[in-house]
Amino acid sequence: MASKRIFVVFILPVIFSIAFGSAVMGDILQEPDRKLNMIPSMSFSGNSHSPEIEIIGLSKSYSISEPVEISVKVSDSHFDCGDLYVTIYSGKDVITQGGFFEQCFGERNELIPIGEKFSKLVDIPGSYEIVAEMVSKDLTNISISEEFTVK
Template identity: 50%
Template structure:
């Protein structure tokens, strides 16, 4: 028993030393999202007016993801509980070969008409629906 724990620790240590950017997340079942830094939001401003559209593109730099479904959700975080303001899905996004920004052949553009504090969450789910990566950022509407 003790030798298997030591062996497992050595293997895990070797993996983390080989790839220091790799995260060890032993509590994945507690969260719907696994945040990583391989997802980048392009074009997001810190502040918008109530008539100005939020227009973004997404870059994904992860070898596990060359095709998948992209979900973009905006939450109102002005109050205690998050409220979904808008959610968009872009399906069958294949981008790796040409290093394209997402959504491919489409655009994300939403007007958030009420002043407040908001969070945008980007989630990419692979073709098998087994792996996902995500990121989020906050912005204000005045």
């Protein structure tokens, strides 16, 4: 009797979860132009001198009362729409992050985020890294990082 309860309570849900998950994943991967990218954040190609993506308006130094305001320019023809993520790091710690979704800029070659700027106040003196990452609808991405200081 106890072994039936263990089977029904613990083992049967695991079997159903694996079967259902496999069926869903198999169905999703059957869609045209669909690929499995298990670690999308590791596939970026940007660096501090990447011609495909640029950070516009970043100063090398800010005061603690001055906000960090930037825009991003994407010149890669594969990216005409997508999501923009801007993150400020202190070492490995995330200080702040902004997300700007469904940014379509390819036709007019606009700076993104469209109609606004990423603006965050960093009020602790130190050295920081800012990373701008553009993720397209097919989950390919490019990124760039630059450093600045707050005094």
